[in-house]
Amino acid sequence: MSQSTSAEHAHHWEVSWAPLVATFGALFLIPFAFSAYYVYEDTFLTVIFAGIGTPLMLAGIAKWVSEGITEKPLLEGVSPSGLPYFIVSEVFIFLGFFVSYWVIRLSAGNAWPPEGTPEINMFMPVIMTVILVASSITYHVAEEKYDHDDLEGFRKWLIISIGLGAIFLGCTIYEYGHLLHLGFGPSTNAYSTIFYTITGFHASHVVIGLGMFIAILIPALSGKTNKYFVFCAGVYWHFVDVIWFFVASQVYFW
Amino acid sequence: MSAESEKFNLSEWIFTTDHKRIGVMYLIGSIAAFGVAGIMAILIRIEQSSLGPTLADDALTAGQQYNEWLYFHGAAMILAFLIPGLTGFAANYFLPLMIGAADVAFPRINALSVWLFWCGIIVALLGFVIPDTPDIMWTGYPPYSILTGGNTAFYVFTVHLLGFASILGAVNFLVTVIYMRAPGMGWNQLNMFVWSTVTAFVIQLVFVPVLAAAVTMLLFDKYLGTHFFDPSAGGDVLLYQNLFWFYSHPAVYVILLPALGILYEVVATFSKNKIFNYKAGVYGGMWGVVLISGEVWVHHLYISGMPNWIRVGMMISTLLISLPVGLLAISLFGTLYKGAITFELPMKYAISCLFLFLIGGLTGIPLAITALDLHLSETSFIHAHFHYIMGIFATFSVFAAVYYWFPKMTGRMFNEKLGTIGFWLNFIGVNVTFLPLFKIGIDGMPRRYWNYEMFPQFETWHFVAMIGALLVAAGMLLTVSNWIISAFNGEPASDNPWKSKSLEWTHTVSPPGPGNFLKPVEVETDWTPYDYRK
């Protein structure tokens, strides 16, 4: 890691519109659209807010990625040092949910799963585990290819990883649909509360991980990559994978 | 090169990724939040200054609007003023300067943080535009927060936005301090303020996510019909209180530590002295606080129902906090010892903070003792306790910071006379407001009651408290207008008017330009930011 001298940067104020635009996109997409839909039950307003938020957020992210790939940062190669700290805080948010689960579960004693819980297919989480582990492996292969300057191979294995992640999400959607059909929704009982919250929160992390992969793939198609992006996305993906073991073992098999 | 010679360029400000400008944006946002939340405080004091409805014709409106004010006042003061003022503004502007870095490690993420913070303020303020203003206090306890007709979602999203801003800030600043210190700068040569920021951010990194999880469950319970906090369906209502305080007790240290860090800087500079017992203060005091901060939260639940053995255990762990806090106090007070003390305005605030710290800290002790707290809990005594420490001590430390670094940030001097009048109004005002609350709290005045017709004996003291609040309002108005006027019209200041030894004063101009330093900073092995012998 080398810190470039301040003199190089001393001539002008650094600017980027990406953070501002991405943040306001997120503001419309999440707090505003959620409130419009669930608090004020106004579908039209929801669509408007999501319609404003989505393009803003995508534009912000796209700009951010393109700057990150091309510009020389103040401190080269520091992102891999920052990611572990972020993961620490991710671990604690999952812990918040798991602890709540444990408290509810242990205070229920033998009355578990509570009334209203249908038979949950235990084959599904096994398949999903296999898929997610496989995607971690394929991404590892992609990184190997990348390290050997095999861009073609990197793209191929990256696309395979994205495909596996998408199948994982497909399984989640299928399972949710099936359970909802059986009348098991988030509000059914204490177990459904936990089930949808924890699996859903994990799935949102899969979405973020996939988003990172796609943000790497698009510039890679025209030959632009950044090794720290590639590395960080991988670490994040493995983290999401590890969390899944806890989700599967606690929520399905316990 | 000073910014003065440049033309003001709006897009260079709003798209900036420079830590100093981001710091200024944090300052503007947090002072705005402080202003609005301060108006709420005055309204609350006026409402309570007489029995029955004071600011409304009927009891229903009076109660409802009181709850809405109280909600905004508490949430905004803690989450949108103190935490971002200390860890957003002060850390952003001065930490990189103090360690001799050109910027933070992730400048774009830093810009993302400040905009998330602004969005948090926007959502909080929109709470007054929507018809169903949140009315759930800053604590948001269920079941009320779930059953209310108010918009709990806005509370949750405010917490999410500000929390996420803070987590990203934590990642950014921890990495910055670890990797970007000037060549030669060892751990024991860091400014106390740098250490206090590091420890505060360690707390944020670990505890904010738990609060985020808690309020997310609140959101789901209210709007998706889940049952986390619903005992009738197997949930647990005390779970929320536990998770909330698991974060929110450590949050008081996120405020306390940087506030102390600022005072160390001010006290050292105006006593021309080195830090007394630096290592005990840092490793015993600050890191000690971090270590114990996560084990004491249950003292906020003494009256919520729990077995006695937990009460006793938590009483002991809470009292243990006095050890690291005591170390910090000793090293802070010791720094004054045999110093060449002068009393410029920042120092006036700092000295008053030392006094306020004692009152706030010492009144925490009876609260920690379960037997006494069962009587004092949910009375105005609590109210006075945490206002001494947060509402006054920490707030005054932000003011000390703004005055102390004002010449650095603007290249100009503030108006000492105006500032001093403001200081005395503030100082007298806060004591007139909050000392009576200790008294009526001990006598049994319940906290968070808009009306207290059943206790007419407390009316006089409430009236006195309102007079105090009006004094503070005048003082704050003078203070903030002093900043605004002096920023544009003050006397030009030199680069180091206080003759400090810290890098932000010795190695760069006022205000610093892009890249901070004209040439890369390096320090000697025997350099310290408090080396006043030479």
Ligand code: HEM
């Ligand atoms: C030795 C130091 C301290 C001790 C022993 C202590 C103890 C306590 C206890 C036991 C309570 C709960 C009382 C109850 O609700 O029945 C309390 C409330 C509170 N304390 Fe402290 N405290 C200390 C320092 C601080 C500091 C440094 C801050 C802030 C910077 C602070 C802020 C608060 C707040 C905000 C509350 C009330 C929260 C609420 O209910 O809304 N305290 N304190």
Ligand SMILES: [Cu+2]
């Ligand atoms: Cu506490």
